[in-house]
Amino acid sequence: MLRLVLMAGIALLTSQSALAQLKKFYTIKESAEFDTVDFYLKATATNCLLKQADADNNPLTIYGNPDLDKINPTFASKVKNGTCKAKLVLDEYNSSGFGDSFSMAVSRSDKDNDFWKVNLNKSEIYRLNLIYGFGNADVNLTGSSVQRMKIKSGSADIVVGYDDGNMNPIQMDTFFVKADFGSIVAKRMDLARAKNVITKIGFGNVLLDFDSEMKERCSIDASVGAGNLEILLPRDGTPIIIEIRDSPLCAVKLADGFEEVEKNVFVNMSYDANAENLLSFNVDVALGMVRFKYAD
Template identity: 85%
Template sequence: MLRLVLIAGISLLVSISAVSQLTKFYTIKESSDFDTVDFYLKATATNCLLKLSEEDKNPLTIYGNPDLEKINPAFASKVKNNTCYSKLVLDEYSSSGFGDSFTMAVSRSDKENDFWKVNFSENKIYKLNLIYGFGNADVNLTGSSVQRLKIKSGSADIIVGYDEGSMNPIQMDTFFVKADFGSIVAKRMELARAKNVITKIGFGNVLLDFDQQMNERCNVDASVGAGNLEILLPKDGTPVIIYVRDSPLCAVKIAKGFEEVEKNVFVNMSYAADAENLLSFDVDVALGMVRFRYAD
């Protein structure tokens, strides 16, 4: 699953770079009136790229190449208590929800008019709430100071994470992902520095990449309905404990090298309850599949 979604993400980046002209739609200017940007994005059916811009020093700049006969963009912002609250809604006309937008998304023939690019700066702290119905999204957090992240996928394919070696400058409080029917790949989770990771899966697919050694304690709380959760584990150096609540209708696979110390509680050879970099999983699965494994 990781390989397929990564290929889709690469295709998205190539497609966006191939668009000849992206129009600047909205900008939040640099100001000392706030140090935090609370950004809300809702897109019923579109393709989005979010990343840090080294050239643009404004806290938020939004570019797009939409078909304005189908997309009705709306943007608003206000500053309150040292925080700039900004909201971008990319609804389709005559769409009351993700169900209505599905027919439009499938029937649309001009895919080049569906791109949005959101630029961050390195000078602000970000709280992100991103909701995608259909399409693709690449959320590259490299270089951005992200305090809280929430991503929800209706049926969208989403890649979120960091480039190698670029750690979140601040510790993240909560990293939340929800996949109703879509797929979410979270890359290089150790670089997020998240205290809490929350994953909710309906019928979708989520991959959490904890392949590299952790430097800080992280608690992962996951619930799986009828979908699939795959977790890449660090091979050594990181203490790991896994708690599982399962059912007769699900499948749970634990990586080699773990010992079941009591029913449905597994630890690896590096486990120590008081470790400063303890990686703890609490997984509740009903009908789906959960797989803990090491990277190939």
Template identity: 85%
Template sequence: MLRLVLIAGTSLLMSLSALAQLTKFYTIKESPEFDTVDFYLKATATNCLLKQAEKDNNPLTIYGNPNLEKINPTFASKIKNNTCYAKLALDEYNSSGFGDSFSMAVSRSDKDNDFWKVNLNKSEVYRLNLIYGFGNADVNLTGTSVQRLKIKSGSADIVVGYDDGNMNPIQMDTFYVKADFGSIVARRMELSRAKKVITKIGFGNVLLDFDKQMNEKCSVDASVGAGNLEILLPKDGTPVIIHLKDSPLCAVKIAKGFEEVEKNVFVNMSYDANAANLLSFDVDVALGMVRFRYTD
């Protein structure tokens, strides 16, 4: 399932690049009044690409090719305390929420899906709050200074992460992902430089890719209802500790090489409680499955 999400993310990029011409809808111009952009996006049922622009130096530029008979895009922005607050809502007509949009989303073909592209720049600091109902989303944070990230999936398939060797220029405070029914793949988590990762799963699927050596300390809090959480671990060089709260109705698999030092507490061979790059997990699972493994 999660491998299929990765493929879907690649397909989305190819589809967007193949479009003849996206229309520019909204732009926030550079201004000395702010150096931080707090961007909120709610997309009921669309396909979205968010990444740093190669040539556009504006803090925020939004393109799209929506079917305006179905989608009602709205945008607003304001500047306060050296921060530009921007909000983009991509709601379907006659929809009061993700529940109402489900029948609309499944009844139309992929070619009728709306595409949106959000361009960021390399100069501003960003706080991102991204909510996706249905469809696909690719969130490429390569080269972008992200202070805080929140991603929520209703039933969308989302790929978020970084290209090789391009880490977050600043340390991220919180990396938050929530999957109600959808799937989220978080690639190259070490490049996010997140101090804290929060993962909440209802019936969805989440993959957290920590398979490269960590250079900074990171704590991961995860709660799993009836869904699935898969965590890729670094094979060596990174100290790891796992605190687990499970139930008789769940399934948990711990990677080889870990020792249970006390009940439901596992450490790897590199573990050092005082290490500057300690990777710690607190996982609470009810009915679902959690798997810690190394990359094949």
């Protein structure tokens, strides 16, 4: 799954035809009235790239090439208590929203989706709440100060994370991902510096990449219905504890080197309850599969 979704993200980034047709739709200008941007995006069916801009100092700039006969974009923003709240909604006409992801999945038609590009800057602090119905999304947080990250997939394929060696300049409070039917790959989670990671999976697939050694504590809570959760672990140096609440109808596979210290509680050889870089997993799985593994 990781390879397929990463390929989708690369294809999105390198789509020259899509980028060539983009035009500026909305901009939030830099202002002394705020230092934090709370950005909400809801897209029924779209391809979207979000990243820090190389040569754009505005806190938020949004480009797109929508078919306005099918997509009804709306945007609003306001500043309150030092925070700029911005909301972009990309709804298809006659769309019922995300209330019934199953009906959306079975009724999806084969058509080209619109492309949108959202630029961030390196000066502001961001709180991001991104909801995608269908399509592909690449959320590159490299260089941006992200305080809170929420991302949800109806049936979209999403890649979110950081480039190698580019850590979040601030500590993140919560990194939340939810996959109803789609897939989410969260890469280089060590660079997010998240205190808490929350994962909810219905019928979808999620990969959490903790492959590199952690520098700070992180608590991961995961709930898996009938989907799949794959977690890449660091091989050495990071203390790890895993607590599992399972059922007879699920499948759980642990990586080598873990010892069961009490029922459904497992630790690795580096485990230290007081370690500053402790990785704590609390996983509840009903019908799906959870796999802890080391990267190939």
